Amino acid sequence: MNSTNIDVSNLTYRHNPDSDPSLIDINLSLPRGSRTIVIGANGAGKSxxxxxxxxxxxxxxxxxxxxVKGRDVFRDTPPGVTFLGxxxxxxxxxxxxxxxxxxxxxVGGYRHKERRDRLLDILDIDLDWHxxxxxxxxxxxxxxxxxLMVPWDVLLLDEVTVDLDVLVRDDLLKFLKADTSRFTPSAKLYDVALHWLKKDRDNRRELEKASKRSRGARRNEATPSDSETFYRKYDYSH
Structure with a gap:
């Protein structure tokens, strides 16, 4: 059996042929049983x-x-892959x-009743909701x-906990911890992730400075923008 669950090499992706690439030369190899957090600023290409x-x-x-699972995701779609976006x-x-x-x-909940019922309790779901x-x-x-009620081999989660309240989110993470062989979040991992994100932001700012682009407020512009001129002209609040 292939010990590598996800194997990616030389991946560059553009949303359309004329746009800048969203992903550049991505190489990734994740073994079976691994847990991986993809971190990056908004727009970095995580999703x-x-x-x-x-x-x-x-x-x-x-x-x-x-x-994924030793099979080409486009030509030989592997089974057991769950994506929640x-x-x-x-x-x-x-x-x-x-x-x-x-x-x-x-969607087949009756076929996985025991696992479905456990998730209904964890996620505090009312079956009578509309x-x-x-x-x-x-x-x-x-x-x-x-x-999650259908057992999976590869689970891809894209920010699906953002709408959950703190209690439900905590119960869900405990379920995922129990559903896998190990799960090791730590303050050390958080510090490393924060360090990477800061380095990425500093590098982006240097690239933007070189290309004369920038984010944030534009405090050195003496001439108001066209939109500011327009809305000021028709501002009757004073």
Missing amino acids: TLLQILAGKRLVSTQGARIF TEWAMNPVVRGDIVVSAFLDS MHAISDGERRRVQLCFG
């Missing part, structure tokens, strides 16, 4: 990378190798007037139950 690993974004195969909660289908119990049964009448956080809980 894009996860979507590619899940086979949801087609990549030109010229020089790129993207294998942020776009699910905005899907109009899951915002329809359907009862949660019926929704979960429609999908169109619940909050984004409650809808996110249903998504997690839907995605």
Whole structure:
């Protein structure tokens, strides 16, 4: 059996042929049983990378190798890969007037009743909820139950805990800890991640300075922008 669960090499990705690449020469090898946190600033390409690993974004195969469980994610889709992303909660289908119990049964919840029921307790879900009448956080809980009730080999999570309250998030992380052989978050890991993010931001700022681009306030501009001029002209608040 292949000991590498995810194997990526020479991956460069552009959202369209004329845009700058979102990912440049990514090389990644993750063994079976590993837990990996993808960190980076907003817009760094984290979601894009996860979507590619899940086979949801087609990549030109010229020089790129993207294998999960020893299989090409585009030509020989591997089984047992679960991807949960942020776009699910905005899907109009899951915002329809359907009862949660019926929704979960429609996607096979009855086949995984023991695991489904455990997740219903952990995520504090009411089976009588109507999908169109619940909050984004409650809808996110249903998504997690839907995605995690089927056993998986590779789990790709894209910021799916952002809508959860602190108690539910804590219970979910404990479930994932129990569902895997080990899970070792620590203050040391946090410090290392923070150091990497600061270095990445400093490097970006140097690149922007060289290209005469910058983020944040533009305090040295003497001439107001076109939008400022327009809105000032029609500002009757004074």
